[in-house]
Amino acid sequence: MTDEIQRTREVVARLHAELPRWGLVVWTAGNVSQRVAGTDLFVIKPSGVTYDELTPEAMVVCDLDGDLVDGTRAPSSDTAAHAYVYRHMPEVGGVVHTHSTYATAWAARAEPVPCVLTMMADEFGGDIPIGPFALIGDDSIGRGIVETLRGSRSPAVLMRxxxxxxxxxxAKAAVKAAVMVEEVARTVHISRQLGEPLPIPAEQIDSLYARYQNVYGQTAQSQGDEARANEEEHA
Structure with missing residues (x-):
């Protein structure tokens, strides 16, 4: 367990560097967490620490109630939200929160980002939904995340x-989703300055999502196997 905790600390520390690199955070805002495999623990950043101080040793370990298990600093103020997600969505292994400019602007309007880009269909499988307003400090934010994303294809929610x-x-997949949500929020905002963006039909969203999630990035052998399986299914 000690080795796995250390490995997770290293992963989470490294991934925190991606948030300022992609312009998703300012000062000490934002956080990344990841489950420790084979345990009921997760690693998250400490509260109020600048990104250049986030070494593996600075990361803190919490249980699924959000209580500190190991670390020298208090956990992130969003720890209760992360813990709630892990308790109620066992398939989730990483959680990320940012205040990236364009995505947060949509959240301030309580407006979902409409699926008008193939990139959105690929990554989010439809619109990026809005979650309810909730205060920091308890698991209210976590409840809103779970209520909004449970049963949704989107890996992102814009909390109002x-x-x-x-x-x-x-955590790497969650960081990727955080990068992508800011990119599409920005692009759709710019598109709306030019006119009303054109929605993608639902059946085309489904097709794009299935291709990206199941075929994109596979080896040629894997793609061939999947194509043959589809032919047999529809024979």
Missing amino acids: NHGPFTIGRD
Whole structure:
């Protein structure tokens, strides 16, 4: 267990560097967490620490109630939200929160980002939804995340008047979703300055999502196997 905790600390520390690199955070805002495999623990950043201080040793370990298990600093103020997601969505292995500018602007308007880009269909499988308003300090934000994303294909939710939270099978996937949600929020905003963006039909969203999630990035052998399986299914 000690080795796995240390490995997770290293992963989470490294991924925190991606948030300022992609312009998703300012000062000490934002956080990344990841489950510790094979345990009921997760690793998250400490509260109020600048990004250049976030070494593996600075990361803190919490249980699924959000209580500190190991670390020298208090956990992030969003720890209760992360813990609630892990308790209620066992398939989730990583959670990310940012205040990235464009995604947060949509959250301030309580307006979902409409699926008008193939990139959105690929990554989010439809619109990026709005979650309810909730105060920081308890698991209210976590409840809103789970209520909004349970049963949704989107790995991102824009919590009203707050900002984006993203989930993934691990922290890297959640960070990718955080990068993507800001990119599409910005692009759709710019598109709306030019006129009304054109929605993608639902059946095309489904097709794009299935291709990206199941075929994109596979080896040629894997793609061939899947194509043959589809032919047999529809024979």
